[in-house]
Amino acid sequence: DAGVIQSPRHEVTEMGQEVTLRCKPISGHDYLFWYRQTMMRGLELLIYFNNNVPIDDSGMPEDRFSAKMPNASFSTLKIQPSEPRDSAVYFCASSLSGESYEQYFGPGTRLTVT
């Protein structure tokens, strides 16, 4: 398996623009997580899905952020409008329910909002 795939790897955009980050989880995994990593706040869980259904979105910072999972092999994280403080590395991770809770992380998307 290719692992978790994220695109784009780097995104530079201007304040006020819409940004869409994409994630393809490992085939067969039923959990999908979106994290944000910054120097100041570390690794924060934004939202996670189980079987394509959002379970906990308490980490989503504000209404400018939204996430969807239309099917088992694709998820998006959208920021509209973007702000400079949204600059961070965004990771997607997936896992399989059962005995092991191991989360497999993607390579991340480095977002810069100018």
Add this chain to the structure above:
Amino acid sequence: GENVEQHPSTLSVQEGDSAVIKCTYSDSASNYFPWYKQELGKGPQLIIDIRSNVGEKKDQRIAVTLNKTAKHFSLHITETQPEDSAVYFCAASGAAGNKLTFGGGTRVLVKP
């Protein structure tokens, strides 16, 4: 909710020495404690984990210990090598399914 504290934030060791990273957690219901290693420009990767019914687990040069009474767990790396240089994260998972709460991370530098 769960809160995980991790210390130290940075750790510099001489090659061949041991490194120890400590974490505490707040939710007594937490039962799964993984450690992730993050290399520059990559996503975190699981290196070892421990469950609440086990006090210690070892895998080659790395080991993890868990004290449920005190609600703390530690990562031990022996005979450190330059390739051990990375950021290490502890995490805890409780009754909320697969959700993990991460510590703040420890940047480890192994000096040749």
